[in-house]
Amino acid sequence: MILKIDFESEMPIYEQLRRQIIEGIARGELNIGEELPSVRQLAEDIGINLHTVNKAYNVLKDEGYLVIDRRKGAMVKDTFPKATKEYYDSLEKELKFIVADAYCRGMGKDEFLKQCEIYFDEYIESRRERENGR
Amino acid sequence: MILKIDFESEMPIYEQLRRQIIEGIARGELNIGEELPSVRQLAEDIGINLHTVNKAYNVLKDEGYLVIDRRKGAMVKDTFPKATKEYYDSLEKELKFIVADAYCRGMGKDEFLKQCEIYFDEYIESRRERENGR
Amino acid sequence: MILKIDFESEMPIYEQLRRQIIEGIARGELNIGEELPSVRQLAEDIGINLHTVNKAYNVLKDEGYLVIDRRKGAMVKDTFPKATKEYYDSLEKELKFIVADAYCRGMGKDEFLKQCEIYFDEYIESRRERENGR
Amino acid sequence: MILKIDFESEMPIYEQLRRQIIEGIARGELNIGEELPSVRQLAEDIGINLHTVNKAYNVLKDEGYLVIDRRKGAMVKDTFPKATKEYYDSLEKELKFIVADAYCRGMGKDEFLKQCEIYFDEYIESRRERENGR
DNA sequence: GTGGTCTAGACCACC
DNA sequence: GTGGTCTAGACCACG
Numbered sequence: 001m002i003l004k005i006d007f008e009s010e011m012p013i014y015e016q017l018r019r020q021i022i023e024g025i026a027r028g029e030l031n032i033g034e035e036l037p038s039v040r041q042l043a044e045d046i047g048i049n050l051h052t053v054n055k056a057y058n059v060l061k062d063e064g065y066l067v068i069d070r071r072k073g074a075m076v077k078d079t080f081p082k083a084t085k086e087y088y089d090s091l092e093k094e095l096k097f098i099v100a101d102a103y104c105r106g107m108g109k110d111e112f113l114k115q116c117e118i119y120f121d122e123y124i125e126s127r128r129e130r131e132n133g134r
Numbered sequence: 135m136i137l138k139i140d141f142e143s144e145m146p147i148y149e150q151l152r153r154q155i156i157e158g159i160a161r162g163e164l165n166i167g168e169e170l171p172s173v174r175q176l177a178e179d180i181g182i183n184l185h186t187v188n189k190a191y192n193v194l195k196d197e198g199y200l201v202i203d204r205r206k207g208a209m210v211k212d213t214f215p216k217a218t219k220e221y222y223d224s225l226e227k228e229l230k231f232i233v234a235d236a237y238c239r240g241m242g243k244d245e246f247l248k249q250c251e252i253y254f255d256e257y258i259e260s261r262r263e264r265e266n267g268r
Numbered sequence: 269m270i271l272k273i274d275f276e277s278e279m280p281i282y283e284q285l286r287r288q289i290i291e292g293i294a295r296g297e298l299n300i301g302e303e304l305p306s307v308r309q310l311a312e313d314i315g316i317n318l319h320t321v322n323k324a325y326n327v328l329k330d331e332g333y334l335v336i337d338r339r340k341g342a343m344v345k346d347t348f349p350k351a352t353k354e355y356y357d358s359l360e361k362e363l364k365f366i367v368a369d370a371y372c373r374g375m376g377k378d379e380f381l382k383q384c385e386i387y388f389d390e391y392i393e394s395r396r397e398r399e400n401g402r
Numbered sequence: 403m404i405l406k407i408d409f410e411s412e413m414p415i416y417e418q419l420r421r422q423i424i425e426g427i428a429r430g431e432l433n434i435g436e437e438l439p440s441v442r443q444l445a446e447d448i449g450i451n452l453h454t455v456n457k458a459y460n461v462l463k464d465e466g467y468l469v470i471d472r473r474k475g476a477m478v479k480d481t482f483p484k485a486t487k488e489y490y491d492s493l494e495k496e497l498k499f500i501v502a503d504a505y506c507r508g509m510g511k512d513e514f515l516k517q518c519e520i521y522f523d524e525y526i527e528s529r530r531e532r533e534n535g536r
Numbered sequence: 537g538t539g540g541t542c543t544a545g546a547c548c549a550c551c
Numbered sequence: 552g553t554g555g556t557c558t559a560g561a562c563c564a565c566g
Contacts, residue, residue, distance in 0.1 A: 280564075281566075282565080282566090317565090317566050319565095319566070320565080323566095
């Protein structure tokens with residue numbers, strides 16, 4: 001799986017890492033139980049600080065995406081993280097704002113929903129392909 | 135329009151202000167040409183520094199949501215901001231991640247789309263009500 | 269002569285007035301000795317404060333564009349303002365920056381000069397027409 | 403690169419900084435990818451507040467002249483800012499006034515164009531020299 | 537009255 | 552180390 005960092009982005013590097021790893025899991029590029037590169041390895045590959053990778057891994061651990069084993073390093077958890085009340089609350093807040101912004105900018109409901117549907121289908125399709133391919 | 139700030143949030147205060155003002159515009163609570171409180175007034179009401187309000191207003195001005203008149207202060211622009219290529223790019227990036235996260239957490243496509251639809255309808259309905267009420 | 273104020277501009281209203289009056293003189297819409305509207309009249313026409321018009325007129329008086337007579341109000345001076353050393357200095361400073369910015373943005377020398385030439389010719393032509401028409 | 407601030411000028415300090423940095427880029431004194439002093443460093447050197455430097459840097463970032471990297475601070479962007487429609491509009495407005503003023507003050511078209519040409523050539527020459535010198 | 541600018545100094549996140 | 556955010560308080564230009 002290829003990780004791309006935009007050093008000019010306002011988004012913290014660890015957050016960029018976190019998001020791309022979650023997207024990788026959604027697409028099935030990272031499967032349950034799969035080991036991620038070591039902190040040291042990944043940091044060197046991307047050319048960033050070791051602590052930055054560490055932070056991303058630890059956030060994902062706290063969210064329930066990864067387990068971190070002292071010997072084997074980080075791997076994708078065998079169960080997906082729970083959709084807690086906190087998650088739903090923050091999702092609602094985030095989504096409401098995005099919809100408000102899109103609505104103001106003249107984006108139609110259908111166009112927006114269609115786009116969301118496409119993204120969902122991409123993840124579903126990508127996972128199915130990989131599962132069949134195994 | 136009531137603005138609520140969460141001082142514990144990691145999200146900057148000016149960004150919280152920005153988002154709530156956009157949501158207010160989407161709901162029609164803030165109508166075209168409507169004057170917002172002066173930076174000093176709003177800062178005092180919320181209990182924050184005037185520079186923080188100023189920053190929120192200026193970000194919204196740059197985005198095309200507000201105009202700032204030397205005489206009357208800030209007011210809602212009579213045209214909505216353009217949905218530029220930059221906007222679509224960042225929306226895609228943001229939405230893709232949110233969908234990935236939701237998908238991983240077991241949220242179904244239908245549930246997600248339904249929720250988005252509800253938010254859209256809320257804004258549409260809210261605006262219609264206010265327009266009829268005028 | 270029609271004066272248009274952009275209340276949303278960052279440029280002070282009195283400065284917008286000043287510039288448009290100078291452009292009017294350059295185009296020959298305002299001829300030597302021609303009386304400008306009274307401060308009170310112009311302020312009411314545009315819908316701005318009386319003091320704002322006053323400031324514009326006084327700046328133009330100091331620059332040598334207008335003479336202000338207590339009885340007849342403001343009128344275009346019969347001689348053009350001198351191109352003082354101060355003027356040349358500030359012109360150089362301003363022009364150098366504009367050229368630097370244009371150059372960085374990829375504007376060619378020829379394109380830039382061509383544009384300046386067009387503007388010059390417009391003023392020359394406009395004045396000639398009016399002088400012939402009288 | 404030496405930056406000179408006129409504390410008596412009506413032009414805001416951050417705007418003076420902005421202009422001189424753009425001129426520095428045009429002259430090639432600041433090359434693509436070159437790092438600018440940190441806000442604290444530059445502020446101390448000039449004897450102004452760090453927020454003022456920060457504002458200048460951020461304006462230049464928004465214009466597309468600089469990128470601000472969390473790790474390295476501000477640096478000259480590898481691509482020059484686009485000459486947008488907004489840019490051309492404001493350039494036209496500005497240039498038209500300057501030409502009108504110069505014309506009224508008896509400055510001939512040839513003299514004006516000659517001067518613009520000289521400035522352009524200075525930037526072109528300065529950049530060439532530096533590129534050869536590298 | 538309005539916002540714009542500047543200063544001074546604090547704390548924080550990120551790297 | 553870097554910039555980002557927030558506060559507090561000052562002065563100014565504009566209208």
